[in-house]
Amino acid sequence: xxxxxxxxxxxxxxxxxxxxxxxxxxxxxxxxxxxxxxxxxxxxxxxxxxxxxxxxxxxxxxxxxxxxxxxxxxxxxxxxxxxxxxxxxxxxxxxxxxxxxxxxxxxxxxxxxxxxxxxxxxxxxxxxxxxxxxxxxxxxxxxxxxxxxxxxxxxxxxxxxxxxxxxxxxxxxxxxxxxxxxxxxxxxxxxxxxxxxxxxxxxxxxxxxxxxxxxxxxxxxxxxxxxxx
Amino acid sequence: xxxxxxxxxxxxxxxxxxxxxxxxxxxxxxxxxxxxxxxxxxxxxxxxxxxxxxxxxxxxxxxxxxxxxxxxxxxxxxxxxxxxxxxxxxxxxxxxxxxxxxxxxxxxxxxxxxxxxxxxxxxxxxxxxxxxxxxxxxxxxxxxxxxxxxxxxxxxxxxxxxxxxxxxxxxxxxxxxxxxxxxxxxxxxxxxxxxxxxxxxxxxxxxxxxxxxxxxxxxxxxxxxxxxxxxxxxxxxxxxxxxxxx
Amino acid sequence: xxxxxxxxxxxxxxxxxxxxxxxxxxxxxxxxxxxxxxxxxxxxxxxxxxxxxxxxxxxxxxxxxxxxxx
Numbered sequence: 071x072x073x074x075x076x077x078x079x080x081x082x083x084x085x086x087x088x089x090x091x092x093x094x095x096x097x098x099x100x101x102x103x104x105x106x107x108x109x110x111x112x113x114x115x116x117x118x119x120x121x122x123x124x125x126x127x128x129x130x131x132x133x134x135x136x137x138x139x140x141x142x143x144x145x146x147x148x149x150x151x152x153x154x155x156x157x158x159x160x161x162x163x164x165x166x167x168x169x170x171x172x173x174x175x176x177x178x179x180x181x182x183x184x185x186x187x188x189x190x191x192x193x194x195x196x197x198x199x200x201x202x203x204x205x206x207x208x209x210x211x212x213x214x215x216x217x218x219x220x221x222x223x224x225x226x227x228x229x230x231x232x233x234x235x236x237x238x239x240x241x242x243x244x245x246x247x248x249x250x251x252x253x254x255x256x257x258x259x260x261x262x263x264x265x266x267x268x269x270x271x272x273x274x275x276x277x278x279x280x281x282x283x284x285x286x287x288x289x290x291x292x293x294x295x296x297x298x299x
Numbered sequence: 300x301x302x303x304x305x306x307x308x309x310x311x312x313x314x315x316x317x318x319x320x321x322x323x324x325x326x327x328x329x330x331x332x333x334x335x336x337x338x339x340x341x342x343x344x345x346x347x348x349x350x351x352x353x354x355x356x357x358x359x360x361x362x363x364x365x366x367x368x369x370x371x372x373x374x375x376x377x378x379x380x381x382x383x384x385x386x387x388x389x390x391x392x393x394x395x396x397x398x399x400x401x402x403x404x405x406x407x408x409x410x411x412x413x414x415x416x417x418x419x420x421x422x423x424x425x426x427x428x429x430x431x432x433x434x435x436x437x438x439x440x441x442x443x444x445x446x447x448x449x450x451x452x453x454x455x456x457x458x459x460x461x462x463x464x465x466x467x468x469x470x471x472x473x474x475x476x477x478x479x480x481x482x483x484x485x486x487x488x489x490x491x492x493x494x495x496x497x498x499x500x501x502x503x504x505x506x507x508x509x510x511x512x513x514x515x516x517x518x519x520x521x522x523x524x525x526x527x528x529x530x531x532x533x534x535x536x537x538x539x540x541x542x543x544x545x
Numbered sequence: 546x547x548x549x550x551x552x553x554x555x556x557x558x559x560x561x562x563x564x565x566x567x568x569x570x571x572x573x574x575x576x577x578x579x580x581x582x583x584x585x586x587x588x589x590x591x592x593x594x595x596x597x598x599x600x601x602x603x604x605x606x607x608x609x610x611x612x613x614x615x
Binding site for chain 2: 555558562563565566582
């Protein structure tokens with residue numbers, strides 16, 4: 071990258087587009103988390119009972135726990151390949167603000183891992199006997215929530231870069247921070263399923279997303295620098 | 300600039316080691332007196348509560364534990380930030396030393412809260428905002444300590460866990476204000492409110508004694524722990540020789 | 546005394562609370578002292594090893610050992 075002549079916008083686009091392009095070559099990186107999401111959600115009717123009234127009552131929680139776990143799984147692909155082939159170091163040395171580049175990377179990751187979950191959500195909601203009218207709110211909430219999870223996860227992934235016990239430790243770090251997302255996301259879905267308005271929790275999720283997008287790249291950049299020392 | 304030179308001297312490990320060592324009894328003895336006095340006052344001297352009966356006496360261990368768990372996390376995050384920004388090893392040592400203390404009191408807060416909640420609300424646990432935030436705080440402590448232990452290099456451990464501590468500090472105001480933001484089973488603030496405390500002195504004074512005593516105890520504990528951390532970090536320093544066979 | 550132990554019927558909540566609190570306090574003190582004691586012991590041992598190396602008289606097994614890691 072010609073650091074001096076490349077503007078911020080172009081640099082971000084290059085990083086974003088590269089991650090998306092690479093993901094299309096390793097398609098399983100995108101599909102595995104979605105399959106995991108659907109499978110985990112299906113475990114509950116199998117383990118508990120397929121009775122619609124029970125499923126409807128646990129549907130919000132189940133969808134969100136499954137989405138959360140699937141996000142944890144998908145975080146592995148955020149930095150691993152770039153760490154191994156030295157691209158991450160190149161990004162740090164590129165002369166562009168590292169936080170900005172990581173923002174672009176995390177956005178790409180959100181598009182590749184979070185958005186597919188949102189697309190798969192109606193399927194899962196249907197399987198869990200959720201009323202049709204709540205699907206819109208569910209998808210909106212998941213879109214916002216998976217965004218927050220990607221950005222929080224980026225900080226966790228940066229902190230545990232190349233660590234041996236990486237993924238378990240990562241979950242231990244990110245899950246406590248992600249609990250508010252779970253709480254409000256499930257609450258929004260629950261309200262929608264009962265036919266009530268879910269604007270409150272949705273706005274809180276949006277606020278969390280804005281906070282995460284602005285602050286997490288800074289923390290992630292600091293963490294990447296520390297991990298690469 | 301005398302205060303600045305004092306501060307600068309304090310951040311030198313051998314100097315801190317000596318001073319902290321001398322301060323310990325000044326923290327520990329008043330702490331012991333306040334805690335014993337406060338507990339005695341709370342268990343024996345304070346009258347039973349009109350609504351909650353003798354169960355309210357749990358407050359004398361529950362409230363200090365809650366206070367300490369929040370204060371420790373804030374201290375830990377602040378020390379971590381100082382260590383990260385100004386690269387002061389002693390600040391990192393302070394953060395590392397505070398974590399297990401804070402975690403143990405967060406656990407105590409959850410346990411005593413649960414034991415208090417059972418007779419009062421009829422439930423061992425309730426997923427309301429304050430309890431959930433306190434649980435998240437406990438998990439944040441565990442995550443911090445887990446991240447520390449994942450690194451062999453102490454410097455890396457310091458810096459990585461510092462980032463984590465700072466990120467998690469957002470949870471602290473949420474816990475404190477959760478009682479106001481959401482309708483909660485948990486009661487609101489009884490001490491820090493407009494119009495003065497809602498408790499009669501016979502109940503309030505033991506509580507303040509316990510709060511003060513626990514805080515001083517933290518100060519004593521952290522002096523001991525940071526001295527230990529300093530010894531670990533100053534592996535080859537010359538000043539260690541002057542310690543001699545203690 | 547019985548009334549005191551009885552705690553107005555809430556004894557099985559109040560006393561375990563104080564018991565756990567006592568356990569946490571004791572653990573904190575013990576754990577802090579143990580951390581410091583073991584760190585001190587290790588530091589003193591290192592100092593002693595360093596000193597024994599630098600002040601070691603010339604051995605009959607020439608040449609003198611140099612740069613041995615502790």
